Amino acid sequence: MIDITEVTKHSGLPASTLRYYEEKGLIQSIGRRGLRRLFDRTILDRLSLISLGQNAGFSLEEIAAMYPPCGKLKIDKAQLSTKADEIDQTIQRLIAMRDGLRHAAKCPAPSHMECPTFQRIVKITQKRNIRGHKQKKKQSF
Amino acid sequence: MIDITEVTKHSGLPASTLRYYEEKGLIQSIGRRGLRRLFDRTILDRLSLISLGQNAGFSLEEIAAMYPPCGKLKIDKAQLSTKADEIDQTIQRLIAMRDGLRHAAKCPAPSHMECPTFQRIVKITQKRNIRGHKQKKKQSF
DNA sequence: TCTTGACCTCAAGTTAACTTGAGCCTGTAT
DNA sequence: ATACAGGCTCAAGTTAACTTGAGGTCAAGA
Numbered sequence: 001m002i003d004i005t006e007v008t009k010h011s012g013l014p015a016s017t018l019r020y021y022e023e024k025g026l027i028q029s030i031g032r033r034g035l036r037r038l039f040d041r042t043i044l045d046r047l048s049l050i051s052l053g054q055n056a057g058f059s060l061e062e063i064a065a066m067y068p069p070c071g072k073l074k075i076d077k078a079q080l081s082t083k084a085d086e087i088d089q090t091i092q093r094l095i096a097m098r099d100g101l102r103h104a105a106k107c108p109a110p111s112h113m114e115c116p117t118f119q120r121i122v123k124i125t126q127k128r129n130i131r132g133h134k135q136k137k138k139q140s141f
Numbered sequence: 142m143i144d145i146t147e148v149t150k151h152s153g154l155p156a157s158t159l160r161y162y163e164e165k166g167l168i169q170s171i172g173r174r175g176l177r178r179l180f181d182r183t184i185l186d187r188l189s190l191i192s193l194g195q196n197a198g199f200s201l202e203e204i205a206a207m208y209p210p211c212g213k214l215k216i217d218k219a220q221l222s223t224k225a226d227e228i229d230q231t232i233q234r235l236i237a238m239r240d241g242l243r244h245a246a247k248c249p250a251p252s253h254m255e256c257p258t259f260q261r262i263v264k265i266t267q268k269r270n271i272r273g274h275k276q277k278k279k280q281s282f
Numbered sequence: 283t284c285t286t287g288a289c290c291t292c293a294a295g296t297t298a299a300c301t302t303g304a305g306c307c308t309g310t311a312t
Numbered sequence: 313a314t315a316c317a318g319g320c321t322c323a324a325g326t327t328a329a330c331t332t333g334a335g336g337t338c339a340a341g342a
Contacts, residue, residue, distance in 0.1 A: 004289075015289080016331055024329095034338050035290045045254060048263045056238050060329070075253070077246045084242035087235050094232050097197050101225035105218045112216070113186060122189045145319075156319080157301055165299095175308050176320050201299070 001030070004037050011047045025064050026050055056083055057090075096121055142171070145178050152188045166205050167191055197224055198231075237262055 004015050011018075021027045022037075027046055029037035046067070053063040066075045100121030109115035145156050152159075162168045163178075168187055170178035187208070194204040207216045241262030250256035 014331080017329085019290085020330060035336095036288080036338085037290090045263075049254075052238075052241075052263050055234065056242060075245065080242045080246040084239045084246065087239040087242065091232055091235050091239065093196065094228050094235070097193075098225050098228040098232065100193075101197060101221045101228065104216065105221040105225065113190075122186075122193050155301080158299085160320085161300060176306095177309085178319080 002039050002041055002043070004039065007039050007043055007047075010044055013047065021047075021050070021060075024060055026060060026067070056087065058083070143180050143182055143184075144174075145180065148180050148184055148188075151185055154188065162188075162191070162201075165201055167201060167208070197228065199224070 004018060007013070007018055008015050018027065022029060027039075027043055027050075030040045031038045049067060050060075050063055053066065054060070058066070066079075100118065103117050103121070104112055104115075107115050107118065109118070112118040145159060148154070148159055149156050159168065159178075163170060168180075168184055168191075171181045172179045190208060191201075191204055194207065195201070199207070207220075241259065244258050244262070245253055245256075248256050248259065250259070253259040
């Protein structure tokens with residue numbers, strides 16, 4: 001039975017976002033005091049899960065599908081595995097990026113394009129977009 | 142001296158995107174044959190660099206600033222280091238996510254929230270948003 | 283009782299990075 | 313010479329995930 005302001009304080013999310021999430025079916029208020037929404041304390045867990053899902057690259061729509069309003073979560077295990085693999089690919093690419101940036105930050109070559117290390121990095125990152133697991137649409141570069 | 146269709150073939154980017162990039166000052170055509178744009182072959186390197194920058198989490202605007210139209214690239218080394226560190230944080234978080242998802246995919250607990258491993262993962266990912274290095278605006282969850 | 287500040291709703295606006303559409307132009311093949 | 317595939321411009325549309333604003337409500341304190 002907590003107030004929306006309590007939720008904003010504990011979650012860091014603005015009230016507008018909470019209302020938006022409710023509208024989208026991601027969360028639910030447990031009742032009202034007058035006009036004002038009242039939330040169950042478990043809303044905070046749910047918000048964590050939503051955040052978790054977002055971080056994993058799921059869209060709000062996908063998250064809404066995974067966390068049915070009336071029940072516990074029912075996440076498709078296969079979907080989780082797939083997502084994990086996608087994230088792993090992203091990790092590999094980000095590692096290349098990170099190392100590449102660190103190199104570029106101290107590389108003395110006049111133009112980065114002339115540096116073989118930099119060229120290698122470009123090659124690696126060229127293959128696929130890092131944010132691939134978030135994209136619905138193709139992007140081949 | 143290649144045609145826009147050649148560029149689309151080699152880069153995988155649609156012509157509309159190339160025109161958009163040109164409009165934004167990210168790339169330049171070297172001339173025209175009639176109305177049609179002609180590009181230098183080095184455009185492909187430049188597009189790779191743009192892709193690289195995007196993957197690193199830079200916005201097109203930032204990228205445009207880093208790759209001045211008339212010269213070689215002049216990337217701020219400090220900016221690169223900062224970005225590398227941000228990416229590293231992202232990597233750490235994604236690793237937690239990946240492992241968490243893999244666990245959830247085979248965890249027998251009835252509800253994920255009841256699984257201590259899952260709870261730990263939620264905790265980790267709670268601290269900061271993964272896409273932090275791409276965000277201009279705060280998001281504390 | 284009255285005031286008031288926090289909430290409410292609903293519609294519209296925002297941002298990034300493109301895409302789509304309408305209507306026009308032209309190099310190249312016939 | 314003529315047709316036309318394919319490029320061109322410019323404006324408007326798209327999507328996700330929110331935010332902002334106008335105008336209204338109401339529970340609690342003085």
